[in-house]
Amino acid sequence: MLHEIWILFKKDLIQEFRSKAAINAIFLFSVVTLTAVSYSIGSSAISNNVLAALLWIVIVFSALSAFSHIFLKEEEAQTADTLKLIAQPTPIFLSKLLFNILLLTLLLIVIVPLFIAAFNFEVKNIPLLLLSLFLGDLGLASGGTIVAALIAKASKRGALFSVLSFPILLPVMIVGISAAQMAFTQADSPLFPSEITALFAYDVVLFTAALMLFDFIWND
């Protein structure tokens, strides 16, 4: 099982290194969003609470722009049937999820320091911010990957991916924003406030539901 996941994951990775389609899209998209946000704020002073919301808007919309690619490319290249022949649904889902997590983690590593530099402020509680971003990363990736699998089977896709995944990912965003607000404003905030517990619980719910339901999407 683990070996299967690793091989499938490596396959996606090699494919990605050849075309660099997802990486280019997500990085440029996030830089564009960051520019739009940073430019429209300009030099006017805004509170750290607003900054937390802006950071999460940049993260969520960049993630939304990148996740749908992972299953769509199999349908477009007509390799989905081959994939069905060589592997079980669960390893396929887990390898795709792993890829999306890696993609979003890379994005966070670039975009968060850039964001902090662009707005020139100081994070008071760095461990809390990192923990909430990591848990948010897992939640966004699980929800995004299962909806991406759904969308790949639909005939008229359009903006469907954002429409379907946004309400499911909104709790991650809401809780993530308030955790980031804490991290930006209070130096003595606890490492595990109720936001972190809720985020963890939501990740578990989303991951379990996605894993159980993926079989029904994949096998028709």
Added chain:
Amino acid sequence: MKRFFKANKSVLALLGKVFLLIFLSAVIIAAYYYAPLAKGLKEYTRVMYFHVPAAWVTVLAFLISAWYSYLYLKKRDLLMDAYAAAANQLGILYCLVTTVTGAMWAKASWGAYWNWDPRQTSIFILLLIYAAYFSLRSAIENEQDRARLSAVYSLLAFATVPFFIFIIPRIYESLHPDPLINDQAKIKMNIKMLQVFLSSLGGFTVLFLWMFNIKKRIIKLSAYFEEIEEENE
């Protein structure tokens, strides 16, 4: 006895409908004239006799839809998928009633129709999720694919519902008035208020079940007629 029910089925059904009409009319009148006001709450709090049952029916409808979605994935019967969609349609209707009555109350009590109170956020996200369900349905042409994918989405969405109802309002401070009436899940209502409230809850649930039953019968009939048409061709 069984024979009696069978012979008088239509008469009994009619009696049931007339009873429901009278009962719900009585509930509406009682909500305004019979029930006393809770301490510290004003005249506009009477909206609770309609707002809370609507919210309860919304969740019930989404639960029924999740159940039929599960049945579809198990049995692959398109009828189950149609039932799930019908339950979601009614659920969205009641969800709108809940949102609008809540917003009206918020205007009277808090001074603004909308201010992203956690309760308002959660009901709004519910609306978004189930509106997305219908946009997913309209995007898929193949019947079996549509049924399968929307069943999966319905179940995925329902897994997040408890989070909205139970967790978000407890993390964030809400001004929603259930602490005034319903303190630590012990109902502190006057006996007369409780009578009206429970009758309203029961009456609107029966109204919903009746509406859902009509929808189910329409779906069954149209499936039957389609079958006949296919045979004739």
